[in-house]
Amino acid sequence: MTDRPFPLPGKPSMAGLVVGLLLVVLAETALLPPAVSATTDAPEQAQQYRYALGLIQRQLHEEAARVLARVVNDPTPFSLRDGALFWLGECRYRMNDWTGAAAAYSQVLREHPQSTFRDRAAYGLGWAHIKDNNPKSAVESFALVSKKDPKLWIDARLKMGFLMVRYGFDPTATQAVYEEILAQPGLTGPQQFEAHLQVGIGRFNASLFAEALTHFEKALPLAPPDKRAVVQFYIGESLFRSRRYADAEVALARVAEASPTPDLADKALYSLAWCKIKGGKPAEAEPLFRRVADNPDSPVRLEATRNLIDLLMNLHRYRDAVDLISKVIARFPADEAGELSYLRALALSRLGEFTESLQAFRAFLKTYPKHPRAEEARYQMALVQISMGKFREALDDLEDLVRRETTPALREKALYRMGECHFNLGGLAKAREYFERVIREYPKGAARVDALYQLGEIAYQSGDHQAALEAFGTIADSSSELAAQALFRSGEVLMKALRFVDAVPVFERYLSTYPDGRLRDDALFKIGLCQLELKDTGKALAAFSQLRDSTGYFRQEARFQIGEIARQVGDLPLAIQQYKAIIAEDPKNPLVSRARRAIGIALYQMKDFEAAATTFREILKEFPPSDVAIPECRLWLGRTLIAQGKKDDGILEVLKVPVLYPKSPLVAEAYAEAARAYADLGRGQKAVQMWREVLKFQPTGPLADEARTHLK
Incomplete structure (x- = not known):
């Protein structure tokens, strides 16, 4: 304006x-x-x-x-x-x-x-x-x-x-010119109109809305027919900024009666929509925003679209918001596109589509690293990762966030989540430190009760399993909001205590008590894991199979576990079928690289070395070096080449693991594979060198025993 x-x-x-x-x-x-x-x-x-x-x-x-x-x-x-x-x-x-x-x-x-x-x-x-x-x-x-x-x-x-x-x-100098004109006697009607209009605009821009309204009202009767809509619009805007929303609605509705240009008509609709929102009628604002947003020639199309998205988010219509953002984001400049990218990721997380949400947040941070929403995005991404069980990734984001200068509320939440991540990762001392810090620094904070709960959990996780079960049992039998979580956690405590037989009925109790609970899939998955620990692959398969119809994170996790079970029992075709189902149904799932790697391993076990090598090479080509499956793919590609008789090429491939991924748990295994290949080639000295490297990285265990045998 x-x-x-x-x-x-x-x-x-x-x-x-x-x-x-x-x-x-x-x-x-x-x-x-x-x-x-x-x-x-x-x-x-x-x-x-x-x-x-x-x-x-x-x-x-x-x-x-x-x-x-x-x-x-x-x-x-x-x-x-x-x-x-x-x-x-x-x-x-x-x-x-x-x-x-x-x-x-x-x-x-x-x-x-x-x-x-x-x-x-x-x-x-x-x-x-x-x-x-x-x-x-x-x-x-x-x-x-x-x-x-x-x-x-x-x-x-x-x-x-x-x-x-x-x-x-300078606005002050500009106003002075028009005020000087108004003070001059003998002005014609058009000249008075122009001066009143511009003084009104100046007052409006200075947030002096009452004074602006006075000048606009004086300009209105002097306005030529083709300018009346403009003045009427300014009157409506001044009333709106004065919080006289009902009067503003009436004034803005009159713009349409004054033969406005299409551009001005759209601006009036846009402001009218805001009157509806401020007047407590947000649902009535949606069709007004949408009319403007659907007009490609509207001067306020982007503003209307942006506010329509905000309105949908506030009305909890997240799916509509995601669809609209995906459709219109290309229309916006970089700063606005960044905000929409964040909102889309947030809406996906609200929908429970954690994998898609995580990918969206990562894309947002990569594209807009200095965006004002960057800190909140890191926190939201950490929450998504926690929901998916990816605590280390969440901790990385939270640690980076705490190091930054951020708001107290966000900092408190981040500290709590860091403690939670350390707790879930088994870093009990660190977790205790963060939870105590939350209580100490934010004694009246929103996370205080949860921090106390987690401090109690740490005590049980420290080894006092009986105390843990008693505490969780007490909470589970109460009406607390944490009752369901406490019951579920009891099962996890039993799993940690290796009491898998006792853990299964606890999870089953959770499923019967909270059939629609948010941890339902997790409980089924944990039952499957318990049955695997109990060596009952049949019951494990039964548990994992119940997750194949789920829509959340555990759908593909269960398929992957079914594939792993099938591979372990030698049913390699079934294993490959499960892995391929993950890839076909959810090609963007973080499990995809692992599933493709598992297909390659299964092909190797079937002695289809050519197909296995092709699979591993495709993974290495299509996924970034940081992908979790890459080190193991290199190891298996090397094994495959060695099995094909290409021992020199295979050795070079497996040695990429210790060179490129020196912290990988596969380093010792890679050196062992190279040692065996060198021995087959008759290069004893190189084999000895490799076995010595094995002992550096794994001084105990089967590989260490094998190394010492060869070094005698």
């Missing part, structure tokens, strides 16, 4: 101005006493001057300019030299020689400050600067026009105001 809604009248036609000024000059010349003319001016000069004026009357400006140039360049004194300079400027202006015109006008002002042509020269100089795209100089020139000619002064001030508004001059 800082831009002028419509242009001011342009410069009066040059022909009209020339004729008017010409009559004045000729009249003045005719009144000069002959004696003065004869004694003051050379007859040739006076004749040339009159000749030039005649050429101007016939619009022969180029010829007139040549004659006037001779007059002004003649060193002989000439009483009408100021007039000759002025008309020279006018001719050059008409010839589109803005620089030359400005030079002539400036010479009048500089050399003849008392000339009757002074104000008109200043006015013409302003127009020359406008044409030369120099608004600052134009404003300065118009300001030189005096009040000797009130009409010319008013017109010059209106031009000044227009330029100052259009080119963003």
